[in-house]
Amino acid sequence: MPGVIPEPSTAPPLRTEALAWGYGGRGADSPRRLGQGLDLSVARGEAVALIGPNGAGKSTLLRTLAGVLPPLAGRLLLDGAEASRLTSRDRARRAALLTQELQEEDELLVRELCAIGRTPHLGLWGVSGPDDRRAVEHAIELCGLAGLEDRPVGRLSGGERQRARIAMAVAQQAPLLLLDEPTTHLDLRRRHELFEQLRRLRQAGAAMVMVLHDLGDAFHEADRVLVLDEGRAEAVAADAPETVPRLARAFQVPESRVRW
Numbered sequence: 001m002p003g004v005i006p007e008p009s010t011a012p013p014l015r016t017e018a019l020a021w022g023y024g025g026r027g028a029d030s031p032r033r034l035g036q037g038l039d040l041s042v043a044r045g046e047a048v049a050l051i052g053p054n055g056a057g058k059s060t061l062l063r064t065l066a067g068v069l070p071p072l073a074g075r076l077l078l079d080g081a082e083a084s085r086l087t088s089r090d091r092a093r094r095a096a097l098l099t100q101e102l103q104e105e106d107e108l109l110v111r112e113l114c115a116i117g118r119t120p121h122l123g124l125w126g127v128s129g130p131d132d133r134r135a136v137e138h139a140i141e142l143c144g145l146a147g148l149e150d151r152p153v154g155r156l157s158g159g160e161r162q163r164a165r166i167a168m169a170v171a172q173q174a175p176l177l178l179l180d181e182p183t184t185h186l187d188l189r190r191r192h193e194l195f196e197q198l199r200r201l202r203q204a205g206a207a208m209v210m211v212l213h214d215l216g217d218a219f220h221e222a223d224r225v226l227v228l229d230e231g232r233a234e235a236v237a238a239d240a241p242e243t244v245p246r247l248a249r250a251f252q253v254p255e256s257r258v259r260w
Contacts, residue, residue, distance in 0.1 A: 011080025013176040019074035049218035052228035067091035092120035106154030117171030143167035159190030215260035
């Protein structure tokens with residue numbers, strides 16, 4: 001049975017050097033720069049949380065790390081390869097991006113949604129083979145969806161839907177998972193179940209970068225937390241005395257409102 005990710009390489013799944021992100025692309029006449037100067041390396045099994053106020057560029061950074069948006073400056077390496085030199089298919093084999101919604105996903109069966117994750121691995125004619133089917137079955141089992149394979153996604157609970165979408169990313173078998181607000185619309189129990197699932201994926205070797213809104217989730221579930229504010233990504237630690245005033249400034253709230 002296939003693993004969650006391919007055989008390990010010596011390179012980290014994600015590394016950036018002086019990365020700048022935004023819109024317009026490198027060399028555009030008037031690119032809109034949202035952040036710059038990001039030096040980041042994420043190892044296998046490690047989770048990094050991105051926090052910050054709305055409009056700080058968290059989702060844009062995530063899309064840049066996936067290679068969907070080109071960096072405005074600096075370098076992006078995915079599993080040791082320069083992202084700009086990779087095809088979109090090769091980038092998708094190295095980084096799985098899970099955004100908020102897929103168009104018309106409600107009409108898909110769970111098995112069909114998971115199979116979308118195999119797209120970068122399909123051959124010339126887009127026909128799935130035994131390895132693809134095994135990868136889908138493994139993702140369904142790993143994400144606790146056995147018995148729900150033939151249920152429409154639109155009939156799942158919020159927690160089941162998120163597990164199905166994560167199973168799609170797992171089936172992609174990329175060493176890096178990029179998750180944009182994976183806890184949206186989940187209650188406390190479903191959030192707990194989701195993070196338990198993400199821990200199991202990390203134990204299997206997946207590296208993760210997650211955009212999170214809840215500070216408690218960020219500090220308790222990630223190995224490192226980066227706050228995005230005023231065009232910079234700065235590491236903050238839960239037990240550091242400067243963290244509360246730093247977050248209060250970023251979110252423009254009194255320090256008494258910063259808690260986790």
